[in-house]
Each structure stands twice: as structure tokens, then as C-alpha cells.
Amino acid sequence: MADGEGGCTAGRELEPGLGLGPGPGSELEPGEEFEIVDRSQLPGPGDLRSATRPRAAEGWSAPILTLARRATGNLSASCGSALRAAAGLGGGDSGDGTARAASKCQMMEERANLMHMMKLSIKVLLQSALSLGRSLDAEHAPLQQFFVVMEHCLKHGLKVKKSFIGQNKSFFGPLELVEKLCPEASDIATSVRNLPELKTAVGRGRAWLYLALMQKKLADYLKVLIDNKHLLSEFYEPEALMMEEEGMVIVGLLVGLNVLDANLCLKGEDLDSQVGVIDFSLYLKDVQDLDGGKEHERITDVLDQKNYVEELNRHLSCTVGDLQTKIDGLEKTNSKLQEELSAATDRICSLQEEQQQLREQNELIRERSEKSVEITKQDTKVELDTYKQTRQGLDEMYSDVWKQLKEEKKVRLELEKELELQIGMKTEMEIAMKLLEKDTHEKQDTLVALRQQLEEVKAINLQMFHKAQNAESSLQQKNEAITSFEGKTNQVMSSMKQMEERLQHSERARQGAEERSHKLQQELGGRISALQRQLSQLHEQCSSLEKELKSEKEHRQALQRELQHEKDTSCLLRTELQQVEGLKKELRELQDEKAELQKICEEQEQALQEMGLHLSQSKLKMEDIKEVNQALKGHAWLKDDEATHCRQCEKEFSISRRKHHCRNCGHIFCNTCSSNELALPSYPKPVRVCDGCHTLLLQRCSSTAS
Secondary structure: OHHHHHHHHHHHHHHHHHOOOOOOOOOOOOOOOOOOOOHHHOOOHHHHHHHHHHHHHOOOOHHHHHHHHHHHHHHHHHHHHHHHHHHHHHHOOOOHHHHHHHHHHHHHHHHHHHHHHHHHHHHHHHHHHHHHOOEEEOOOHHHHHHHHHHHHHHHOOEOOEEOOOOEEOOOHHHHHHHHHHOHHHHHHHHHHHOOOOOOOHHHHHHHHHHHHHHHOOHHHHHHHHHHOHHHHOOOEOOOOHHHOHHHHHHHHHHHHHHHOEEEOOOOOOOOOOOOOOOOHHHOOOOOHHHHOOHHHHHHHHHHHHHHHHHHHHHHHHHHHHHHHHHHHHHHHHHHHHHHHHHHHHHHHHHHHHHHHHHHHHHHHHHHHHHHHHHHHHHHHHHHHHHHHHHHHHHHHHHHHHHHHHHHHHHHHHHHHHHHHHHHHHHHHHHHHHHHHHHHHHHHHHHHHHHHHHHHHHHHHHHHHHHHHHHHHHHHHHHHHHHHHHHHHHHHHHHHHHHHHHHHHHHHHHHHHHHHHHHHHHHHOOOOHHHHHHHHHHHHHHHHHHHHHHHHHHHHHHHHHHHHHHHHHHHHHHHHHHHHHHHHHHHHHHHHHHHHHHHHHHHHHHHHHHHHHHHHHHHHHHHHHHHHHHHHHHHOOOOOOOOOOEOOOOOOEOOOOOOOEEOOOOOOEEOOOOOOEEEEOOOOOOEEEEOHHHHHHHHHHHHHHHO
16 A cells, blocks of 8 residues: 555656646546556566567667657656655745746646657657558557647646536647638538547547548648637646647647558547557667666666556546546435435325326216217207208209309309400510610610711711822822922933033044144154144143043032932832822722711611601500500409499399490490490400490590591
8 A cells, every 4th residue: 555655646746747647736537537457467677678678679760769868857857846846835935936936847847848758759650650651550559659649738738617517628629729720620620520439528639630640731730729829828828838839849740740641440439538648668768789788777667667657546546536526426316316206206196196086077077978968969850850941942042053153153264364365465565665665775876876987987088088188289299399300310311411422522533633643743753842742732631621521420420329319219209109099099998988888877867767757656556555554554343243233324233134344444334335346455356345435435546547
């Protein structure tokens, strides 16, 4: 007993430091159930060594071992702080400030421990999944431990919600917020609520985690929750893991799980009563190859046993408390049931007494009813005799009435057919009226559009006429310029011809002078000096002539340039003339289009005139139809039962004097007062009309004909 109590107290001191318990001032959820394990079933140090050695041989990586060391260091530090806090509270000398500081430190240590445990569980899960091929089942041990650690992380710092039933503390409340913040999670929430096996909020929360992991969106949903911390403050304390930075770190770690494919079956699993214990044996491995000392092995074995025993003691204490509360509830229900039993027995006795009284009353009622039945039998015999006598007379009356009914039914059927015809004609007239109104509106719109088109065509014709006038004036100016340029070119050509004639004459004179000089040299040798002088003069004359020739050549070149320029201008003028001819063609085409449009306008005007005539005729018809409708509306169709006398002669109707309706006014007349027939607008054939309506309609027809 002493060992067990010591184990329980040690477990309670280590709970805050581990970060695996419900937290300070919290209670266990009613849906959690834990397994009670016998002490003989606990593994010893030798068993733990033999179990850890083959696992160490599997080749754990160095980062996992470092994380395990950090977790054990944090565990030992949290144990020391918890013991110090307990000692400080026992002294009673420190105030509220030290208690708050101690609780904050405790929550910080719990957050750090939970974060390290989450890192370890995700690392182990990923390594085991890679070795198995990335597809996991619900029976996979690292996956189960990951869900346990995730559950502890979500429970950390949860507020206790009190209601009239009791205290409620579950992590499914904040998970339900994801449905509002992220509409994609609505399928998970509805499927979790529809599972019939789940009866507690803890089971629903575990099922929600399973489904989110299978969807590979667990990290996304938790990130949405952490981003909206103002909503999480209703469920968590300010120092909770989900409210601090460690929550974002865990969300970042959960992103790596999107690589895995989890195949989890929720049907048939008891998620409400699963044991939420972290198995540290998966994470604490044999470090003999790294350190090489046996003391470290013993310490790890002792720590494993200690943690296992502490967890078992904590769960046992929780289950004992739950059982005590259940026993108290059962006792209360038992006392209530006993009180209800006594009340039910009293009620049964009173009901039995009432049953006896009702039986006595039933016998009295039977006697009275038998007497009344005999009296009624005698009365019915007398009534039967009288009924047989009166029935013969009634049969005769019935046959007469039946004949009259048949005749009236035939008349009524005829009247109903006539009414249906009138209603059909009326609806057809209304439809025709609406169609005529629509046609008139459409034709008015087309008239307006055609008038606008005519105005636009007139404006275009005016513009084209002005352009044609401008083009003709520019053509005349250009023709005058061309004639002037042609005269100038003729003058230049004549001057060129004159200059060429002068050149030829000068060359001839030069040749004659040279011949003369040769003759003079042969004939007169003495006159050489004089001739030489004459030659020099002639040379001078030649030079002057050459200069004149050069000047004439330059003048000729200038004239040629002017000619080329004039030719270019004449080409431009010709192109402009071609453009003017094209414009003239366009003008002719536009004039043709104008003539066609004028013809179309004239045709449309004729059509409009015809439409106006048709419209006037249709208006007259509409007025006639309106008058007929007013006449029909003004005169109500009287029923046969309402009229007993003729409206004109005021004689009473009988079998010989039958009732006849006037199809115009709707009143009932005798045969003599309604013997006339006329063709009405609402009836295709001539129908019966009273004398007054006959004279009225004849007057109206004569007035319209005139």
C-alpha cells in the first residue's frame, strides 16, 4: 500500500511537468476510460533491456536520440520545478504573485515537453512509414502514439465549461470552429456527427483527427484555428499551447504528414473508451553504442518503469473517482425509483376502485338501453306503415320532377355551350386587340426610323454635292495650269531649236574660216602674220562663241530641268484627274442609291398610307368590339331561378310559356317577346334577341351604314 501511495503522489507531482495530464485545476472527461493493470504484469528492468536492445539495433538516427535526451532533461527540470512549487505552497509564506509565476513556468515547461514529444512522434511515424511504404493502418503503433500526443496537445490549457448537467471539458469544441472558418471541413463534421458509435465529445474529436489526417489537411485546419486566436480564447487559457508560438511550430511539423497515406476505418472502433497513454518505450532507445556505459541503460530503464507506473497510478485514481461518482448517481436513481414505485402502487389501487365503479355504471346503462330499444322498435313499425303510404304519392311526384330536371339540364347544357363560345370569342377579340396595338407601335417605330434614315441620306447627298462642286473647280484650275505649262514648254522648245540653229551656223562659219585660212596660207605665205593676227582674232571669236555655247548649254539644262519638273506636275495632275473621275463615279453611284432610296421611301410612304387606312379600319373595328364588350359587361346573364315573369309582358312562366334568354342583354323573356333573330358580333350565326334589343341593333346598323 505504501508503494502504491508513493507512486500516486509521485505521479501527481510529475503531471504538470510532463504536460500529459489535464492541466492545473482541471478534471478528467467523463468519456475517458483507462485500463487497470496488475503490478505482476509490469515489465522488469531485464525485460526492458531485452526489449530495447533489438530496437536499438534497428538503427535509430542521431537526431531522435538528441530529442529524447532533451525530453528527459525537460522532464527532470519540470519535476524539480513542480517539487519547488509544492514546497512553496506548503510553507504558505509566498503570496499570489509567486503562485502565478510558478503556474506560468509550469505551463511553459508543459508546452516545451509537449512540443518535443510531438517532434519525436512525427519523426518516428515518418521513419516507420518510409520503411513500410507510406501507407498506414489503424493498428500501426507509432500512428496510435501520434494521435495520443496530438490529443494531449489539444487538451493543454482547456477551460472547464460548467452546465446544469456537470462540468464538461473536451477538445472537440474548438475543432467544431473549423467548420465555420473553413467550409471544406463541413464534410468531416457532418460525417463525425452521423456516426452512431460515438456518444462522447472525446470520441468525436478523435474521429475528427482521423478523418483530417486521411484528407491530408490536418495542418491546414489547425493553422486556420491558430490564425483566429480571438475565437480560441473562449476554449483555452492564455498560456495554453494552442494560444502560444508552440502551436504554430506544431502546425509546421504536421505539414510533413501530408506525405503519408492513412487508411483508417472508424466503423467498429470504440473511440470513446480508448486509453490515452503515451508509450515512452518507442522513443527511449538503448544508447550503449553511443555512450558505452551500463549506468545510462539502468537510468533509462528506471525512468521507463517510473513513468509507466506513474501513468498507471494516475489513471487508476481517475477511474476510482469516476466509479465513485457513478455509484453516487446510481444510489440517487435507486432512491428515486423506489419513490416512483410507491406512487405507482397507490395509483394502481385508485384505478382498480374506479374500474369497479365504471362496471356498475355500465350495467345500469345496458338495462336502460334495452328498454329504449324496445320502445324504438314499436315506433319504427308505425313509421314504416305511414312511409309506405306516402311513398306512392312521392314516386309520382318524383317522375314528374325528373322529367322537368332532364329538360332543364338540356337547356343548361345549351346555355353553357353558348357561354363558352362567348368567352372564346371575347378572348380572341382581346388577343386581336393586343396584336393590332403591337403592330401599330412597331409600324410607328419603323416610320420614325425611316424618316431618320431619309434625313441622313439627304445630308450625305448635300455633302457629296458640295464635294463634287469643289472637285470640278479644282479640275478647272488644274486644266488652266496645264495649258499654261504646255505653252511654256512650247516656247522653251522653240528657243532650244533657235539655239541649235545658231550653233550649226557658227560651226559652219568656223569651218569656212578654217578653209579660207588654209587657202590663204597656201596662196599668200607673206601674209602669214596678218593671217595669224586674223587667226588670233578668230580664236578669240571662237572662245567667245564657246562661252556663248556653254551659257546656252547651261540654259538648255535649266530648261530641261524645268521641263522635267513640269512633266512631274503634269503626272500629278493626271493622277488627281483620275481621282476626280473616281469621285465622279462614286457621285453617280450615290445618286443611283439616292434614287433607289427615294423609290423605297415612296413605297414605304405608300405602305404607311395603306397601314394608316388599315389602322383607321382596325380602330373602327376596335370601337365596335369595345361597344360590344361594354354591352356584354353591362348586361348580366340572369339565372333561370331568378326570373319567374317575362321582363316585357310580365306574364308568369309555366310549362306552356317557356323561358328564353336574350343573347344581347341577358334577360329572360317569353317566346312571343323574343321571337326575332339577329347576327351579333360575339356569335357567328343569328341568335335569339328580345324585341327591344332588336330595334336598338337595327337602329345602330342603319346609323353605321349611313
